[in-house]
Ligand code: NAI
């Protein structure tokens with residue numbers, strides 16, 4: 189089997205970690221009898237500063253026929269973050285109906301959680317974030333008077349179809365895991381959107397009597413993630429809530445350098461896109477010391493999505509082995525290895 193993959197390394201450490209992840213993915217493919225045909229796209233903030241756009245006008249069309257999209261990270265000092273987000277990530281997520289943002293977290297061997305004493309099992313969870321609507325909306329505006337009466341309006345958009353499909357995805361996922369779903373709400377403060385979300389959550393839950401469903405206000409849920417993570421497994425939230433909770437979940441387990449994510453189009457009609465949760469880390473860009481594990485694990489998620497389950501598991505096992513051995517760790521993990529050395533170690537550890 190041959191898969192066509194569009195690679196968008198982006199900016200900063202996105203470039204460094206993508207190189208290493210591709211190395212690992214190619215090696216895993218060769219061992220498991222398939223190959224990856226990579227096409228590289230230079231879409232980035234760097235392109236924006238030269239050409240005035242993150243990607244060409246027909247960018248979406250150029251990617252539509254690929255089997256998967258592998259994204260590093262975008263973001264560059266001097267280019268406002270809303271430009272990189274709305275000029276590339278959000279248009280791709282929406283055009284390809286990648287309405288699920290999946291962020292599995294687990295405590296990797298050899299790493300310590302800030303939650304001392306918690307076992308890997310207690311910390312294992314997955315955040316299912318709505319990825320196509322909600323609070324990240326361009327609707328609104330600024331009443332730009334420059335006087336004290338100035339104000340802005342920022343609208344959220346929640347559709348019945350959009351809310352139902354993400355919640356249903358979470359319930360289906362829970363059936364393959366612990367059988368527990370927790371929904372993030374805030375119906376006491378957001379009196380239009382969240383009661384609607386809760387109502388649909390209850391409707392969907394009624395169709396899954398075998399799954400334990402509960403809802404929790406997002407502030408209390410954040411506290412629970414730190415104080416009682418063993419009570420969480422599948423956590424479903426809106427675009428904003430899911431975004432915040434998944435960074436928190438990553439931070440309480442192995443840290444940002446270890447957390448992968450997938451922007452999934454469940455129907456398979458369009459390509460799905462895989463990336464690390466972290467950004468372009470301008471503070472360490474160009475030094476060759478970024479941790480490539482998150483990007484490597486994002487690659488494993490991509491292979492899993494393509495149906496190459498055995499190769500995906502082989503990559504996760506190789507990462508675990510290298511982290512357990514502890515001799516090739518990047519500075520964020522307390523070691524002195526470079527990005528390349530850690531990538532090479534994972535490649536060599538593949539069975
Ligand atoms: P960041 O994730 O880039 O960095 C936060 C901190 O974590 C930094 O101290 C960084 O050095 C460290 N870090 C992150 N990834 C690491 C890795 N793999 N190895 C070692 N250390 C790592 O978040 P920040 O600083 O808020 O954003 C920087 C830029 O990245 C911004 O322009 C932002 O918009 C962009 N960004 C892009 C994302 C994407 O492309 N999906 C996601 C998040 C941020």
Ligand code: MG
Nearest residue numbers: 431432435465
């Ligand atoms: Mg985020």
